[in-house]
Amino acid sequence: MTEIAIRRATAADYVAVAQIYRQPKAQSGTLQVPYSAPELWQNRLEGEGVYALVACAGDDLVGQIGLNTFLNVPRRRHVGQIGMAVRDDWQGKGVGTLLLGAVVDLADNWLNLTRLELEVFADNAGAIHLYEKFGFEKEGVLKQFAFREGQYADVWAMGRLRSIAV
Amino acid sequence: MPEYSIRRAAAEDYEAFHRILSGPKVIWGTIQLPYSLPEMWRKRLAEPPDGMYMLLAWAEAEAVGEITLQTFPNRPRRKHVGTIFMAVRDDWQGRGVGTALLKAAVELADQWLALTRLELDVYTDNAAALRLYQNFGFEIEATYRQFAFRAGAFADTYGMARFKREMA
Numbered sequence: 001m002t003e004i005a006i007r008r009a010t011a012a013d014y015v016a017v018a019q020i021y022r023q024p025k026a027q028s029g030t031l032q033v034p035y036s037a038p039e040l041w042q043n044r045l046e047g048e049g050v051y052a053l054v055a056c057a058g059d060d061l062v063g064q065i066g067l068n069t070f071l072n073v074p075r076r077r078h079v080g081q082i083g084m085a086v087r088d089d090w091q092g093k094g095v096g097t098l099l100l101g102a103v104v105d106l107a108d109n110w111l112n113l114t115r116l117e118l119e120v121f122a123d124n125a126g127a128i129h130l131y132e133k134f135g136f137e138k139e140g141v142l143k144q145f146a147f148r149e150g151q152y153a154d155v156w157a158m159g160r161l162r163s164i165a166v
Numbered sequence: 167m168p169e170y171s172i173r174r175a176a177a178e179d180y181e182a183f184h185r186i187l188s189g190p191k192v193i194w195g196t197i198q199l200p201y202s203l204p205e206m207w208r209k210r211l212a213e214p215p216d217g218m219y220m221l222l223a224w225a226e227a228e229a230v231g232e233i234t235l236q237t238f239p240n241r242p243r244r245k246h247v248g249t250i251f252m253a254v255r256d257d258w259q260g261r262g263v264g265t266a267l268l269k270a271a272v273e274l275a276d277q278w279l280a281l282t283r284l285e286l287d288v289y290t291d292n293a294a295a296l297r298l299y300q301n302f303g304f305e306i307e308a309t310y311r312q313f314a315f316r317a318g319a320f321a322d323t324y325g326m327a328r329f330k331r332e333m334a
Contacts, residue, residue, distance in 0.1 A: 142327065
């Protein structure tokens with residue numbers, strides 16, 4: 001298996017990141033739309049309170065994860081929100097595990113976040129399995145959360161709590 | 167029940183907004199902080215983000231509550247959705263202000279903006295707010311554990327949603 005390295009994304013990665021989210025599976029599993037401009041990703045990779053990481057196989061960007069924190073919402077400073085995608089041709093090869101592992105380590109051990117949250121389409125079994133492996137639990141179904149391939153689709157809201165050792 | 171007039175909030179209403187959102191009960195029920203600056207609201211009202219509708223309820227010359235309906239013009243796959251935030255001034259709670267505000271926001275969403283899913287978060291122990299939302303057809307979808315910090319401890323919220331009835 002090719003060695004995969006995780007590193008911080010920079011604004012210069014925006015074209016490759018847009019490419020990941022333009023793949024049919026990654027697009028349908030997230031909130032992206034076809035034909036979106038790659039520039040959309042420029043701000044998202046280097047925004048304030050945003051920790052964006054990418055997975056690299058050699059020179060190839062094969063996955064991306066973003067951890068958004070709430071710098072401007074003091075009462076939610078313990079929370080991080082996660083969005084991620086693995087390039088279609090790299091799914092099922094452990095890229096998601098590496099990306100999520102890196103973000104969970106960042107959140108738990110360095111940012112002192114105690115609640116991580118995300119949404120996942122209710123029929124995305126592979127992703128749900130990944131999140132459950134890291135201790136995310138289902139908190140409820142949000143019905144008709146987003147439009148996907150011609151119809152409204154439900155998502156699971158998932159959350160992961162960490163208790164702080166005092 | 168007194169009559170309230172519901173109007174779009176303008177930049178010059180920022181002090182009224184600030185007053186509503188500074189009451190201890192309102193701070194408890196939202197994610198506001200004590201000692202916020204009025205200036206923050208002036209900016210928000212003068213330059214609202216795309217798709218944000220901010221309304222005030224007036225009892226004669228007094229602004230007694232606010233509601234914000236946020237839509238997602240930059241998220242095409244969620245453009246059927248509106249998120250609601252609201253607050254009734256501490257000294258006007260329990261007098262129908264919330265009902266008047268939510269009625270206005272729901273009508274805007276149903277009759278004019280073509281939204282089909284309205285959503286909001288409410289602390290699980292905020293019984294009065296829960297009752298109000300249930301009166302308008304909101305149902306609990308999720309329990310978010312430790313959603314926000316409140317009065318010294320993490321507090322849970324419910325995610326609630328309401329769907330527009332099918333058109334005949």
